[in-house]
Amino acid sequence: MLAGGHASAVSPPASGAPADPRNTAETLSRYMDAMRIRDAVSADLSAIEDIYGHYVESSTCTFQVGPGTLEDRRAWFADRGSEHPVLVAEEDDEIVAWAALSRYRRREGYAPTAEDSIYVRHDRRGRGHGKALLAALLARAEGGPLHSILAIIAGDHPASVRLHAAFGFREVGRIAEAGFKMGRWLDVIFMQRMLGVDWVVQGEGDAPARPSGAS
Numbered sequence: 001m002l003a004g005g006h007a008s009a010v011s012p013p014a015s016g017a018p019a020d021p022r023n024t025a026e027t028l029s030r031y032m033d034a035m036r037i038r039d040a041v042s043a044d045l046s047a048i049e050d051i052y053g054h055y056v057e058s059s060t061c062t063f064q065v066g067p068g069t070l071e072d073r074r075a076w077f078a079d080r081g082s083e084h085p086v087l088v089a090e091e092d093d094e095i096v097a098w099a100a101l102s103r104y105r106r107r108e109g110y111a112p113t114a115e116d117s118i119y120v121r122h123d124r125r126g127r128g129h130g131k132a133l134l135a136a137l138l139a140r141a142e143g144g145p146l147h148s149i150l151a152i153i154a155g156d157h158p159a160s161v162r163l164h165a166a167f168g169f170r171e172v173g174r175i176a177e178a179g180f181k182m183g184r185w186l187d188v189i190f191m192q193r194m195l196g197v198d199w200v201v202q203g204e205g206d207a208p209a210r211p212s213g214a215s
């Protein structure tokens with residue numbers, strides 16, 4: 001039962017519309033000719049780990065310092081529900097980029113919020129794969145049940161900040177010197193994009209719901 005049948009005490013979501021209206025499903029279809037985006041399967045995990053491992057070793061865009069293992073990657077892949085997809089972009093049957101939505105935090109009350117990850121193979125950056133994958137993630141997320149997506153970005157990565165801003169993510173916070181890698185303190189920028197779902201609160205319960213009549 002909805003509380004009075006009206007929108008809740010939760011603040012109305014900020015617009016989830018992309019900042020650049022071209023960055024929607026249209027973007028996807030523009031890139032789909034050259035690239036195929038699909039859900040990852042377990043056979044893709046080695047390529048996913050290889051793409052990521054390059055950035056672990058060479059970049060501050062991930063705060064991971066030591067190499068990961070395929071076993072860790074398998075556990076990461078297994079521990080997700082349908083609202084937390086892993087997508088891969090293929091070119092000529094090769095995986096050249098991947099993106100995922102993952103739980104932001106493990107405590108149950110954070111369930112409406114996801115964190116995104118997008119990694120393009122280092123030799124394929126700047127060719128639209130990041131855009132296409134983010135558009136695909138958002139198209140998937142708009143189907144529910146998530147309420148917002150966070151991009152948690154090391155402060156010295158303007159490409160990632162610009163990519164997310166172009167899709168309607170807004171900076172909502174910044175932690176100074178949250179991390180340290182490669183001999184430097186690293187700020188972390190939190191960007192958030194609300195999704196097009198007007199949650200309402202159900203009584204005193206722990207699970208918000210869509211307004212009645214919403215599809």
Ligand SMILES: CC(C)(COP(=O)(O)OP(=O)(O)OC[C@H]1O[C@@H](n2cnc3c(N)ncnc32)[C@H](O)[C@@H]1OP(=O)(O)O)[C@@H](O)C(=O)NCCC(=O)NCCS
Pocket residue numbers: 055061116117118119120121124125126127128129130131132151152153157158159160162163166
């Ligand atoms: C950030 C990343 C995902 C972007 O993907 P990409 O395929 O290289 O980028 P695209 O070609 O799709 O470009 C998307 C937007 O990103 C921004 N961008 C891309 N490369 C950029 C660069 N070198 N400098 C500044 N902005 C850049 C631009 O805003 C661009 O949009 P525009 O071309 O309309 O201006 C990719 O470069 C990457 O994997 N980087 C390393 C890992 C990382 O930082 N991941 C994000 C962690 S969540």
